[in-house]
Amino acid sequence: MSITLIPLATATLELETPVYIPNTPRGTRVIVDVLASRWEGERLNAKLKGRAAADWALIGADGTLSIDVRLTLETDDGAIIFVSYEGRAQMTQTGATPLIATPRFETGDERYKWLNTVQAIGKGSRDEQGRLIYEIYEAQ
Numbered sequence: 001m002s003i004t005l006i007p008l009a010t011a012t013l014e015l016e017t018p019v020y021i022p023n024t025p026r027g028t029r030v031i032v033d034v035l036a037s038r039w040e041g042e043r044l045n046a047k048l049k050g051r052a053a054a055d056w057a058l059i060g061a062d063g064t065l066s067i068d069v070r071l072t073l074e075t076d077d078g079a080i081i082f083v084s085y086e087g088r089a090q091m092t093q094t095g096a097t098p099l100i101a102t103p104r105f106e107t108g109d110e111r112y113k114w115l116n117t118v119q120a121i122g123k124g125s126r127d128e129q130g131r132l133i134y135e136i137y138e139a140q
Helices: 110-117
Strands: 005-015 019-024 027-040 045-048 054-059 064-075 080-092 099-101 104-106 119-126 132-139
Touching: 005 119, 027 064, 064 099, 080 119, 099 132, 104 110, 104 119
Parallel strands: none
Antiparallel strands: 005 027, 005 132, 019 027, 027 045, 027 054, 045 064, 054 064, 064 080, 080 099, 080 104, 099 119, 119 132
């Protein structure tokens, strides 16, 4: 049995300067506010709704970056969707390897209820402007 990946959206996130809390019992905590987000695809087009959006990341002693992101999207046609995802990357001397994330969605809007059953996977990296760009796929 194989996994099929169906393109869902390109997600572009503009991020605030991170707040670092070093030497916690679990490693270095990194808190990053999401200032703006745009998701664009054939089946999902949306932007960040509100300001309650951030990554509560953790860098372990071995350099593993673990992300924990939560945000709310509003689709171009007015639906509200909660998105949460975790993921991993390896911190290196020159930054981080690409982030692999696993978004999940929650909505009550009939037009997008199909998202409630989707397990997505994405790969993200920084662009020249410092934005985080993810290619998001629906896994089937």
